[in-house]
Amino acid sequence: MIMAEYLDIIVRSLAVYVFMLLAIRLTGKKELSQLNTTDVVLILLISNAVQNAMVGNNTSLAGGLVAAAVLFTLNFILKKVMFKSRWFRNLLTEKPEILIHNGNLDFAMLSKLGITNEELREAIREHGVEKYKDVKLAIMEADGNISIISGDENLKQSQYKRKRKHKSLGDLN
Structure with missing residues (x-):
């Protein structure tokens, strides 16, 4: 039962990460290197909105750490794939x-x-x-x-x- 709950957190976190990546890419946002006030407000509101989508009813420390670990791991893997694949990098990044x-x-x-x-x-x-x-x-x-x-x-x-x-x-x- 507990393992299924953490598996649920992993799947939810993966889904939120992929959604956010696609949403940022499709809306034409550059990497968030130069934020203005509205960008900061948007990020804060989005992080609050997707928190429950990732952990569901699990508000435990372990649940939050599992979600964070999934996000860090997925981000690490994504960076490695982008480093090795020009096609994938071109798909996800903007051009000068x-x-x-x-x-x-x-x-x-x-x-x-x-x-x-x-x-x-x-x-x-x-x-x-x-x-x-x-x-x-x-x-x-x-x-x-x-x-x-x-x-x-x-x-x-x-x-x-x-x-x-x-x-x-x-x-x-």
């Missing part, structure tokens, strides 16, 4: 998108990605560039950050450090 090329803004892409003028100006200022026309290349990276390259070799391109670079075995060949 060019926002500015040689000072020319791609308004269609900015609109598609929902990037406001204020957000883009903030990103170029963070990279030490004052005007759009001074931007050689602005790219919305797969992790949700905006990289800026200017034509000025004297400017330090970024104060922001990415969490880590992702390389796969396919990228090393």
Whole structure:
């Protein structure tokens, strides 16, 4: 009886994880590297909403730990599969998108990605560039950050450090 209850928690946790992954991917959200207030509120509400879906009536410490262990394990496995499979990685991750090329803004892409003028100006200022026309290349990276390259070799391109670079075995060949 107890084993069936924990198996139920495992299946529920797997289902919630897969649902959340698909929901984030299908709604076009980038990886949650730059959160605004509404994103934080959404995450808090979703975590509260799915808690009972994962553990059901089991509110014990063991039930919560089983659910957390399933989520950590599934996330670990998913990262390993993404590292080894380009197809799977492409299925789950966003592609970098060019926002500015040689000072020319791609308004269609900015609109598609929902990037406001204020957000883009903030990103170029963070990279030490004052005007759009001074931007050689602005790219919305797969992790949700905006990289800026200017034509000025004297400017330090970024104060922001990415969490880590992702390389796969396919990228090393």
